[in-house]
Amino acid sequence: MTSIRETKKRRTRAAIMQAAVKLFSEKGFEKTSIEELAREAGIGKGTVYSYFQTKSDILHAFCEDELVCLHQELTANADKEIPLLRQMVNIYMSEFKMITENREFGRLFMQQTAFPRDADLEKHLENEDQYFRVLFPLLEKAQERGELRRDLELLHITGHFYGLYLLLVSAWFTGRVPTEEAEIALETLFRQALEGLQPPPAAGISTT
């Protein structure tokens, strides 16, 4: 039942997204006005707001579409038996690449993702759940392989990796970690998280 209405709606939404990507890329998010965007998309200003609640929602919708693609790719490919460390680095680095492709996009997206407005909470939680559906199976397998402690909740474990990912992105925005070093930095951090920050308990006795 593809009614005229449905078809038009999809077309209009697509037109908005297309105009948004074009203009945001060309002149940046802040410098693009909704009125201009509407003109580019061939519709009225008000119409934009019947598809998206705020200007940054448009950006956000775009990023989320990208993320969904990315997750599908990842679930399709990444089930392999490579070490958890590599898997995690791969997953988060593909996200990192997406985020850092456009600095302004990325900042707004991360700000909203890490500390979302209350109005966006529901959508946000859905997204997170989708995330967990990607990660949990990988973590379970790793637990089976003995790469992860079994006495920890999966939610906590994802938390550790996600926290370090947030840190990396934050450090990238502040310039502490340049793009080229991001992967090494992330891998180091993840490895340290796996090994633990305190000295191994049973091993050789320290010389002091």
Add this chain to the structure above:
Amino acid sequence: MTSIRETKKRRTRAAIMQAAVKLFSEKGFEKTSIEELAREAGIGKGTVYSYFQTKSDILHAFCEDELVCLHQELTANADKEIPLLRQMVNIYMSEFKMITENREFGRLFMQQTAFPRDADLEKHLENEDQYFRVLFPLLEKAQERGELRRDLELLHITGHFYGLYLLLVSAWFTGRVPTEEAEIALETLFRQALEGLQPPPAAGISTT
């Protein structure tokens, strides 16, 4: 040499901050207009902008003042020889309390702190450095006591704690961690980071 000018400037700045705290608390950040704030402070609208570059800078300045106080307190008190885990939980929990006192304040502050605008980078880096000056001595002491591996850079170690703190705050905003459980959650995460996520290498052989 406290010229009239200096005195007035300090007084005006204080008046703005005072008006901001009052109005933001009463009616929230978004609902308070700069014009109103200026009226409350007894000055013209334009003057506000010769003290702060943007509206949220006012908020941010307030939070930073609070943070400086907090850090001074912490450096004064916290050098004691209690376990690193407790020290870290204390430090980050006092920050957490400040952030979560006012939801809207906290969100904006965290968004700007974790993913700052390029214009704010310099100020941001100064702040971070001040942070390190508080944390590094504590970490060094912990290394001396054998609570922390010595083969890790202090910067990385602070990163681990800070990353988990970001995670906690993010989880609080999404409602996954209620205020009452925050401290336990943070302590758990920090302990896990110290112990490591992978099973201890030398200990008993698994039953499988």
Add this chain to the structure above:
DNA sequence: GGGAAAAATCGACTGCGGTCAACTTTTATC
């Protein structure tokens, strides 16, 4: 203390995000 340069104050103005009531298009019903 006079007078000019520098700093600070001000509010009218601009531009944009977001709203809304009037209007047009689509659907459902007979």
Add this chain to the structure above:
DNA sequence: GATAAAAGTTGACCGCAGTCGATTTTTCCC
């Protein structure tokens, strides 16, 4: 196909963040 209800579109309009040139206050120098 006529018609009424529902859904979708629109641009004039509103409120506010941020700008800027005109004006006032402070400092500095003689």
